[in-house]
Amino acid sequence: MTCAFSKWWRPPVFGLAAAFFCSGSAPAQIGSLAEKLQLCSACHGEDGNSKIEKIPSLAGQPAFFILNQLFLMREGVRKVEAMAPIVKDLKDEDLTGLSEHFAKLPAKRSDEPVDAGLAKKGAEIAEHRLCRSCHLPSLAGQEQMPRLARQRIDYLTDTLKSYRDSPRPGADTAMSAAIAGATDADIVALAHYAASL
Numbered sequence: 001m002t003c004a005f006s007k008w009w010r011p012p013v014f015g016l017a018a019a020f021f022c023s024g025s026a027p028a029q030i031g032s033l034a035e036k037l038q039l040c041s042a043c044h045g046e047d048g049n050s051k052i053e054k055i056p057s058l059a060g061q062p063a064f065f066i067l068n069q070l071f072l073m074r075e076g077v078r079k080v081e082a083m084a085p086i087v088k089d090l091k092d093e094d095l096t097g098l099s100e101h102f103a104k105l106p107a108k109r110s111d112e113p114v115d116a117g118l119a120k121k122g123a124e125i126a127e128h129r130l131c132r133s134c135h136l137p138s139l140a141g142q143e144q145m146p147r148l149a150r151q152r153i154d155y156l157t158d159t160l161k162s163y164r165d166s167p168r169p170g171a172d173t174a175m176s177a178a179i180a181g182a183t184d185a186d187i188v189a190l191a192h193y194a195a196s197l
């Protein structure tokens, strides 16, 4: 059997998710929620807190945010190549079950070092740009708005640049407006601030 999965995506911890796909169990045969969660864990962390560079943590995200993003991915609107083979076969009840599971897990900081000076500067920028009006003062997120607090710094930095430079398809345009005109340095400071909470 050829393994399409490994051809185009090699996770930094190659072996986990890819081995699963390449072992002969096609995603279509993966039945229970527990089995699906095992796939997610390979990239997003056992407890929903990602230890892998540029892969977001899901722990403590509002359930509706996760559901919405999974739906957008399944419908091919938000394109995440690494996840495409998994999401295409998810049923509506899987989306709900997965979202509720991750929403209940406690969000933990990653082991990336937080720079206190940058975090302080980030707090000022967040104040000025009204980030908290949508993501809440604690940046814990609500409804379709994601948790930013304790998210990985590398993921936050990349994703904020992408909202600024080439907004992801299907994404809320409010977010691109909120970050328009920010410098790379502002974005790094915002990421350190959110991660520090």
Ligand code: HEC
Binding pocket: 011, 017, 036, 037, 039, 040, 041, 042, 043, 044, 054, 055, 056, 057, 058, 065, 066, 069, 070, 080, 082, 083, 086, 098, 146
């Ligand atoms: C092979 C690695 C991999 C696997 C397996 C995987 N993901 Fe992902 N996931 C990613 C990457 C990489 C991103 C970030 C994409 C980007 O930069 O926009 C992501 C993004 C997400 C997001 C959006 C989070 C956000 O903050 O924007 C959700 C929700 C998500 N994944 C849920 C899941 C679920 C649920 C599963 C299991 C059914 C799963 N993922 C399996 C790699 C993976």
Ligand code: HEC
Binding pocket: 056, 125, 126, 129, 130, 131, 132, 133, 134, 135, 144, 145, 146, 147, 148, 151, 156, 159, 160, 168, 170, 171, 172, 174, 175, 178, 179, 190
């Ligand atoms: C008007 C409401 C609003 C404001 C203000 C706002 N955001 Fe957002 N933000 C959103 C929404 C809605 C999303 C989800 C968009 C999507 O569907 O991709 C989002 C997504 C994000 C994400 C993606 C996180 C992830 O896990 O994928 C980051 C990072 C983010 N916002 C940071 C910020 C920062 C920093 C500010 C202040 C500069 C800010 N936001 C201001 C509404 C807002």
